[in-house]
Amino acid sequence: MARGKPRLRVGVVGATGIVGRELLDSLQRRKFPVGELLAFSSGRARQTVRFNSRALPAPGVDERALASCDLVFFVSADEVSERLAPGLARRGIWCVDDSSAFRQDPEVPLVIPEVNASALARDKKLIAGPNCTMTGLAVAGWPLHRRVGVRAVRLASYQAVSGAGKAALGEFFSQTRLLVTKLDSSGKAPLLAAAKAQALPRAIAFNVIPQVGGFDEKGESSEERKVAAELRKIWSAPALAVSVTAVRVPVVRGHSLAAWLTMARPTSPVEAGPLLRAAPGLTVSKEGDYPTPLTCKGPGPVYAGRLRQGAAADELCVWIVSDNLQKGAALNSVQIAEELLKRRWLAA
Amino acid sequence: MARGKPRLRVGVVGATGIVGRELLDSLQRRKFPVGELLAFSSGRARQTVRFNSRALPAPGVDERALASCDLVFFVSADEVSERLAPGLARRGIWCVDDSSAFRQDPEVPLVIPEVNASALARDKKLIAGPNCTMTGLAVAGWPLHRRVGVRAVRLASYQAVSGAGKAALGEFFSQTRLLVTKLDSSGKAPLLAAAKAQALPRAIAFNVIPQVGGFDEKGESSEERKVAAELRKIWSAPALAVSVTAVRVPVVRGHSLAAWLTMARPTSPVEAGPLLRAAPGLTVSKEGDYPTPLTCKGPGPVYAGRLRQGAAADELCVWIVSDNLQKGAALNSVQIAEELLKRRWLAA
Secondary structure, rough: OOOOOOOEEEEEOOHHHHHHHHHHHHHOOOOOOOOEHHHOOOOOEEEEEEEEOOEEEOOOOOOHHHOOEEEEEEOHHHHHHHHHHHHHHHOEEEEOOOOOOOOOOOOOEEEOOOHHHHHOOOOOOOOEEHHHHHHHHHOOOHHHHHOEEEEEEEEEHHHHHHHHHHHHHHHHHHHHHHOOOOOOOOOOOOOHHHOOOOOOOOOOOOOOOOOOOOOOOOOOHHHHHHHHHHHHHOOOOOOOEEEEOOOOOOOOOEEEHHHHHEEOOOHHHHHHHHHHOOOOOOOEEOOOOOOEEOOOOOOOOOOEEEEEEEEHHHHOEEEEEEOOOOOHHHHHHHHHHHHHHOOOOOOO | OOOOOOOEEEEEEOOOOHHHHHHHHHHOOOOOEEEEEEEEEEEEEEEEEEOOHHHHHEOOOOHHHHOOOOEEEEEEOOOHHHHHHHHHHOOOOEEEEEEOOOOOOOOOOOOHHHHHHHOOOOOEEEEEEEOOHHHHHHHHHHHHHHHHHHEEEEEEEEHHHHHOHHHHHHHHHHHHHHHHOOOOOOOOOOOHHHHOOOOOOOOOOOEEOOOOOOOOOOOOEEEHHHHHHHHHOOOOOOEEEEEOOOOOOOOOEEEEEEEEEEEOOOHHHHHHHHHHOOOEEEEOOOOOOOEEEEEEOOOOOOOEEEEEEOOOOOEEEEEEEEEEOOOHHHHHHHHHHHHHHHHHOOOO
């Protein structure tokens, strides 16, 4: 930690969840100037978390303790954020919310710092981070939208199970362990297909599931709606046409996207390549190479490859990978807080 | 087997491969009128296969024996088909080729019986079956193309490892066994990422790989080119715009597709639904339900669900699953041969 930096009282609500642990890890790795860390579990079970090599208690939420913080990260359920964040923000406490509760609230900035840090405002103490699925596209497509203009987006996702939380991950692991002894080319997996999926709508081991969240009357899943609405808000592009097929795949960590971008005018990969390579937060693979969830090279935190012409001269295709737990959640929240520090809006 | 049906001398080249075994299974299950089955391994190792509860030898290819057949199925490598099929066809022997060797040959019908059985001709003895990835779309999209017209297709695939053959499947299984004991939410899997992939370009267990085949100078993979070219040929739609992102996923069997179809005019899911439900060879899920590789309900052999509006009024989205080893390969070949029987072009 740099000397002389303010040392803040930082609350983390949901510290014992998958994203919570990643958040503590990010704060530590990035040397965020934490003076005191108050960790809270969003559940009732008494747990501990590790931060800077120390075990900290993570009791249930204590509203009085939260009110003593300079900054509170919410990495828990929508309901928890809804109940606590607006009150704290009114009292002048910066709240960085990773839930989807306030993302579409016009009074709440929805921020990916590489894209729209300009949406932050000194008097808007409650700030939302985006859905983990659209983050990669929002970062990778941003230079194209800013410099040329994107009219329409079609997106197929390959989403890791960790994005669905601990219970889904446990289900995935136990299904995999059950099936791994029975693997053969028939691939029929009757046991697994019959196994009752609980946290996810179908068995996920050795399968793909084109459902992330519930369906609306138009047949779109809540994840697909979130991606569309949040991309429009973050890019300030209310007229952007967005069509998404959100699919869960048997990957532990790392969301991938196959994206088609319809540009405002014919745009070649030769023109688009340098724009992408100059984009903050984006690492573009060399020609012939590409990122995968297990093999991302370079600083990131978003990775792109396979930039090529799409179905017409005004369409580009690109493959995008980003860490759903970090850039899609924990890291983005910490980057937002760093932006507040940089502007000196947040000080101990 | 129905009495009085012709009993044919049937050759199978590549009988010991994954698709070969599926083909024998299909012939048996569908009671194809096999009088004598001559099975050949395309490799050199002496192996046996099972057909109608009997073990049959599957030696290396014997050209003289093949020349005595009424019908030969090729479910082996391109080179093997190239070397043997044209000569046999010239001698009047029906050759149904599952390789990609002749699919783009204008003299060779490329046939999915539900779509273009009309492309078969009495004097065209060499017939090609299509790439396993595009089969699902060719069947599911056909009624839309025939009745309304499809102008453009965007396709993201979720392709099973069995489509890459036995070695890839073995690699997938051993990687999964290695990793299954180390599963945790970090998902970093350094061991696996470092493991040298041989049959596939990256480790596939707990990963997705946006490369199927080699890349050309435009950055398209051979699989992506095949899908586009074969769809145009099978639909007789030379002007169809097709853009594909072909991705391998850690699924044993069953290729899935997220498809966007740009229609010749505005087309609602309400109009398109009945067209799909009437399509031969296609089972459409009830609203709110969908097929997955492990959970396809109904006769098939192609399954569709999640039919909905796309990015504009003239665009439809649909999710498609089909068995890459059966409808994508073995079953389609047997269906072609059944069509020849039906027309009495093939008789003992």
